[in-house]
Amino acid sequence: MLIADTLLIVLLVAADQWIKHAVVVNIALGGEHPVIPGILSLTHLRNDGAAWSILQGQMWFFAVIAIVALGIMGYFFWQYRNKGEHWVEELGLALMMAGTIGNFIDRLTQGYVVDMFQLDFVNFPIFNFADSCLTVGVILIAIGVYITDRREAK
Secondary structure, eight states: HHHHHHHHHHHHHHHHHHHHHHHHHHHHHOOOHHHHHHHTTEEEEEEEESGGGGGOOOOHHHHHHHHHHHHHHHHHHHHHHTTTGGGGHHHHHHHHHHHHHHHHHHHHHSSEEEEEEEEESSSSOOOHHHHHHHHHHHHHHHHHHHHHHHHHHO
């Protein structure tokens, strides 16, 4: 599974970078393009903070957090390798690593992260593909831990 997960991470990071590049090239900074009116728009924003722009301008903080997080995730990723019973957690870690790497690349090369997905029906931070990978990864890990706990309780 290690090779497949590594390939998945590379593909997800590439998709993230491609989407961000496409938004930068096709939508003016601050511009908005409705995809599904009233539900989803593509918006070109630069974010040098976290969600809701908290901790703006703290690039070194985010760099340290990313490096530490990647180290911890890499450790667990290595521990779960070739253990079929933890495939959900392994997939979650792969998604989280891809999301962390995708946003880390932006912060290192540009000093900010490109965000683009805007949910028009709710007041929610504009986010990117890497953020989605992180969120789905966390959910998968929570599900995997729940499944493992249930299995061990029997």
